[in-house]
Amino acid sequence: MTDLSNSTPLAPPRSQWLSVWDQLKKHKGALMGGSFLLFITLAVLLGPFVWSLDPQKIDYRSRDFRPIYHLLFDADAKAVWGHPLGTDQLGRDGLANILAGGRTSMAVGWSAMLLTLFIGTLVGVIAGYFKRLDGPLMRLTDLFLSLPILPLLLVAVTLFRQPLRANFGPEGGMFILIVAIIGITSWMPTARIVRGDVLALKEREFILAARSIGTQPGAMIWRHLLPNVISPIMVSATLGLAAAIITESALSFLGVGFPSDFPTWGKMLADAVQRMEEFPERVMLPGIAISMTVLSVNYLGDGLRDALDPRIRGR
């Protein structure tokens, strides 16, 4: 039993985020996932400055190099330190391509995730806060949930590719298209979770108190509701990031993604499948990159969910 007579607190109150961080530190998977995500993000951001070979440079004389680790078990392997991850059938450097491809995949992942969160949170908060809009918005969410996502994605990307390319350039147009389509088709779970939480929060006393001093709806949402629904939003952010990276790679794999000379992980994998009997590493490397990134994001999400849940945090 603590001594209740002593009324001065022994230590200053800890901020909520500090205790979240404490809990997150205990989750080894989340910590490893988070640091791997940080590592891969920094690598694709800064890597091209360190490893400055042009990923697009075609060099027929140095094509079909194997990765450098092949020397370990095969001393005669065709591998040089100049191309540590080998080259492809056109002599483009593997490492430079992985870095450049990662840049695209991560950029698509992050932007699509932010767009998803924005739409989802907006719909969720509005549906939860304004009673009149709740019914229609939730029916809309249900309708969107019953859309066949992958077929629709394929249809939309194939059909709208040309005009966007004409307006924003081949890469820019495709980027906008893919991010927009992933955003539009995957906001529904976030909206549902946020709406549920807002509905529960609305019944709490502090909302009543805020309303009694005349807080406007805008300020109410911004100051009181949003900070309290930030934890489910963060968890669905990690899920959204993982889903967006996989979706982008799937589109590239099916051949409807970015233009053919623009490396992404999914496209590298798809291009390498033809010759994977001779060069399995060209399938493995981008595949491992995608899987490790998604795995780390998923682990981070798992840890965040535990850390942000105050019922679990004490344990």
Added chain:
Amino acid sequence: MLTFTIRRLILAVPTLLFISLVIFLLLELAPGDPMAQVPLTVPPEVKEKMREALGLGQPMHIRFWKWLVQFFWIEPQVLIDHMFGTAYSVGDLRVISWQTRSPVMDTVVQRIPQTLWVVGTAYIVGILIALPIGIYSAYRQYSVFDQCGTFITMIGFSIPPFFTGPLLIVIFSVQLGWFPFIYDTTHVVNDWDSFVYQLRQMILPVMVLSLQTTAQISRYMRASMLDNLNQDYVRTARAKGLSESVVVMVHVLRNSMIPVVTVIALGMPAIFGGAIITEQIFSVNGIGAQLITALFANDLPTVQTLTFIFAMLIVFFNLIADILYGLLDPRIRYD
């Protein structure tokens, strides 16, 4: 229960109409001319006639209505004619593919068994593996088995099918040479050897698809078991002196299956979506492969029909999940 079912059924109609409208508008608003492939030497008035022959002359709402009639009125008639030998649909215009100039549904009917075989087997295998894993890892929470299970399901979540497919091909077809890596859809099963061959060629696609199912369903099963294991009725059952196997496998399992059953029903359409990629990898000529070829050939009627079939699958399985939930859990029914 009947009113509950009927209410759900009625709710599904506007959903389907909305989805068909979305798909129709998406294809309608998309730029791109179906006449783009026609040579430039063809005079414009002939092109105009070809356009009308494809049914593109009329305004948008009329074409939407015509498509609805074709899909929901004429195609079922064709099906009835086919099954009972009647002649309701003689002379009616069906949805014609621009690619093959034959009715879209005829091709779909040819393609669907391949998809169903692979997808269905994969789903059943996935469920059969997932349920015991989920039950045991919940029963021994935080044990080594549970930790391994969590790790494997995480991997199953994270590795996309377009990576597991080539990976398994490299390992089992190229290195070990155990299974063929192309699914031969013309293969006919008529004796034991051909049956064994069919099994062998199904193993790889089924493995790829069922990895995802297993990961998802075993997570749900574990979570649902954990929710129930700490409930009071479990303590009561143990206090009554029931054996541990009866407590877990009868009392807890039956209650925790309620959400899992609906998740199983809801996951069905997602598996069809994932099958698009798997069919592409293993060259299964199912409806996913048909969608991809139709897309690249700019064959809009086929794309429209197939996308709508996928949507119908989703709505149908959502309905089944809802009804199952109501059937299994009376609290939902009387809401």
